[in-house]
Amino acid sequence: MATVRAALVQEASAQFTSRQPLVLVVDDDPDVRASLQDMFESVSLETAVFESTAEMLQHGIPDRPCCLVLDLRLPGTGGLEFQAQLREMNQFVPIVFITGHADVATSVRAMKAGAIDFLPKPFRQQELLDVVSHALRTEGEKHRDGGERNTVRRLGESLTPRETDVLRGVARGLLNKQIAYELGITEITVKMHRSSAGRKLKSISVADMLRKIDLLGI
Amino acid sequence: MATVRAALVQEASAQFTSRQPLVLVVDDDPDVRASLQDMFESVSLETAVFESTAEMLQHGIPDRPCCLVLDLRLPGTGGLEFQAQLREMNQFVPIVFITGHADVATSVRAMKAGAIDFLPKPFRQQELLDVVSHALRTEGEKHRDGGERNTVRRLGESLTPRETDVLRGVARGLLNKQIAYELGITEITVKMHRSSAGRKLKSISVADMLRKIDLLGI
DNA sequence: TGGCTTCCCATACCGAGGTATGGGGCGCGG
DNA sequence: CCGCGCCCCATACCTCGGTATGGGAAGCCA
Numbered sequence: 359m360a361t362v363r364a365a366l367v368q369e370a371s372a373q374f375t376s377r378q379p380l381v382l383v384v385d386d387d388p389d390v391r392a393s394l395q396d397m398f399e400s401v402s403l404e405t406a407v408f409e410s411t412a413e414m415l416q417h418g419i420p421d422r423p424c425c426l427v428l429d430l431r432l433p434g435t436g437g438l439e440f441q442a443q444l445r446e447m448n449q450f451v452p453i454v455f456i457t458g459h460a461d462v463a464t465s466v467r468a469m470k471a472g473a474i475d476f477l478p479k480p481f482r483q484q485e486l487l488d489v490v491s492h493a494l495r496t497e498g499e500k501h502r503d504g505g506e507r508n509t510v511r512r513l514g515e516s517l518t519p520r521e522t523d524v525l526r527g528v529a530r531g532l533l534n535k536q537i538a539y540e541l542g543i544t545e546i547t548v549k550m551h552r553s554s555a556g557r558k559l560k561s562i563s564v565a566d567m568l569r570k571i572d573l574l575g576i
Numbered sequence: 577m578a579t580v581r582a583a584l585v586q587e588a589s590a591q592f593t594s595r596q597p598l599v600l601v602v603d604d605d606p607d608v609r610a611s612l613q614d615m616f617e618s619v620s621l622e623t624a625v626f627e628s629t630a631e632m633l634q635h636g637i638p639d640r641p642c643c644l645v646l647d648l649r650l651p652g653t654g655g656l657e658f659q660a661q662l663r664e665m666n667q668f669v670p671i672v673f674i675t676g677h678a679d680v681a682t683s684v685r686a687m688k689a690g691a692i693d694f695l696p697k698p699f700r701q702q703e704l705l706d707v708v709s710h711a712l713r714t715e716g717e718k719h720r721d722g723g724e725r726n727t728v729r730r731l732g733e734s735l736t737p738r739e740t741d742v743l744r745g746v747a748r749g750l751l752n753k754q755i756a757y758e759l760g761i762t763e764i765t766v767k768m769h770r771s772s773a774g775r776k777l778k779s780i781s782v783a784d785m786l787r788k789i790d791l792l793g794i
Numbered sequence: 795t796g797g798c799t800t801c802c803c804a805t806a807c808c809g810a811g812g813t814a815t816g817g818g819g820c821g822c823g824g
Numbered sequence: 825c826c827g828c829g830c831c832c833c834a835t836a837c838c839t840c841g842g843t844a845t846g847g848g849a850a851g852c853c854a
Contacts, residue, residue: 462678466694469687476684518800531781534841545840547802553842563749564782564841736830752811763810765832771812782811 377422379494382451383407384414384440385429390456394427397483398490411440419449423497425490430457430464438464441471452493454486507573513559514574521555522576524548529571597641597712600669601625602632602658604650608674612645615701616708629658637667641715643708648675648682656682659689670711672704725791731777732792739773740794742766746782747789 381398383405385391391407398405408414412434430437441453452474455465460478468476475489517525520541527537527548534552538545561567599616601623603609609625616623626632630652648655659671670692673683678696686694693707735743738759745755745766752770756763779785 460680462680462683462694462696465680465683466687469684470693475688476680478680520801529783531783533781533839543801544803546804549842550802556842563751565747565749565786568783568786738831751809761831762833764834767812768832774812 378404379423379425379498380420381405381490381494382414382424382426384409384411384426384432384437385456386410386432387429390429394486397487401487401491403490403494411435411437411443419444419451423494423501424451425493425497426451426453427486427490428453428455430455430468431459438468438471441468441473445472452497454489454493456481456486510559510570510573514570514576516558517555518551521551521558524551525555525567525571525576528552529568529576595640596622597643597716598638599623599708599712600632600642600644602627602629602644602650602655603647603674604628605647608647612704615705619705619709621708621712629653629655629661637662637669641712641719642669643711643715644669644671645704645708646671646673648673648686649677656686656689659686659691663690670715672707672711674699674704728777728788728791732788732794734776735773736769739769739776742769743773743785743789743794746770747786747794 381403383391383394383398385394385407386409388409391409395405395407406414406417408417410432411428428437428440432440435443437455437457444451444453450472453468453472455468455473455476456479457464457476458479460476465476465478474493477486477489523541524537527540532540534545534548538548541548556567559567559570561570599621601609601612601616603612603625604627606627609627613623613625624632624635626635628650646655646658650658653661655673655675662669662671668690671686671690673686673691673694674697675682675694676697678694683694683696692711695704695707741759742755745758750758752763752766756766759766774785777785777788779788
């Protein structure tokens with residue numbers, strides 16, 4: 359029963375995987391927050407503003423196309439450290455830095471760490487808007503691509519250990535016979551696992567199966 | 577005969593595909609050129625220096641792991657424009673910018689355009705050395721990966737049009753029967769093309785063939 | 795304990811791919 | 825002109841993968 363519920367929740371979240379994009383703003387200056395929120399919402403971009411990185415982390419990173427507008431200098435965790443933290447958490451949200459205290463070394467550091475832009479204040483609002491919308495567009499595409507992978511990954515979870523063993527062999531282009539030998543079992547049993555795995559992954563063709571296998575990272 | 581010669585030349589170039597790395601330096605200041613060349617050669621890195629981007633283009637981009645140390649401000653074509661030019665020519669040499677006239681906007685522009693670093697003068701020599709060696713290491717790996725692709729690509733050149741048609745179908749996971757229907761020919765003929773293509777690509781297994789097919793971009 | 799999953803094995807049959815061996819037609823270049 | 829490569833077709837045979845239908849053994853949990 360519990361597992362059924364979990365499955366349903368996953369289904370639901372999968373359905374909304376390509377939802378409306380969201381702009382995240384972290385800046386300690388209330389005026390800047392308000393002004394940016396106004397700007398983004400004036401072009402119908404949903405926006406969430408935060409005073410600090412800690413506050414943002416509390417809300418968690420939502421599962422939708424995001425773009426983070428991040429002040430470089432912040433009380434508590436600064437922009438660059440936060441960028442590093444997100445990276446460590448495997449959260450690859452595109453980041454646009456904004457700052458009143460820009461210098462070349464910092465900007466280069468931020469960009470090398472994967473920021474998509476770095477705007478010294480003052481900047482033209484349109485400039486920020488362009489960068490953010492472009493990022494959201496590409497994020498949207500990534501999200502869709504990721505959706506397919508998640509679907510496959512969910513299918514893959516139902517695979518038994520033995521089945522993944524067999525699939526590893528298949529991916530290497532081995533014959534059932536050879537796989538059987540390597541695993542120390544019969545070819546017939548390999549066939550069982552293989553076809554069972556094929557059913558679970560809903561693969562009609564070998565090509566399809568191979569694609570899904572390396573999508574699963576097996 | 578001519579084609580045999582060509583084939584031999586290709587063989588030869590393929591053999592040397594993962595040669596020693598090379599540092600390219602473009603700077604209009606003779607002192608800088610000399611000093612950088614000394615530095616790189618002191619750690620046994622082969623180095624080629626140029627006074628202008630035009631001069632470098634004349635020599636062509638060598639087929640080996642490269643890293644370009646590029647002055648931002650140059651007589652003639654400037655650093656940023658040159659970066660754009662290389663991009664248009666599909667030459668993805670990693671670029672480290674060095675400049676005495678650094679500003680944030682320029683550095684960000686350079687990084688967004690794909691530069692791997694941006695060092696305002698004066699910088700510590702060791703810093704540049706670290707960046708360049710790191711770049712050369714990753715380039716070396718890329719080069720090796722590309723080698724395998726080139727090998728396959730060469731094999732792929734001997735494929736007849738019809739054979740690639742069939743392979744397209746195989747990649748889509750179609751049955752020979754279906755491929756035959758789509759091409760308006762018999763299943764038997766499809767088998768012929770398929771096995772012939774398999775021989776040419778030296779693929780023993782289906783998995784192997786599929787890998788090579790998308791390596792060929794079919 | 796009984797029921798569940800997982801893993802293992804076997805026989806038999808079918809459809810698909812691979813190969814070998816026949817053949818014919820077309821176009822291009824020595 | 826003839827040879828060569830490409831494209832097409834056919835028959836026959838073998839192997840491989842997929843499936844169906846039997847079964848047995850071990851572990852886990854209500």
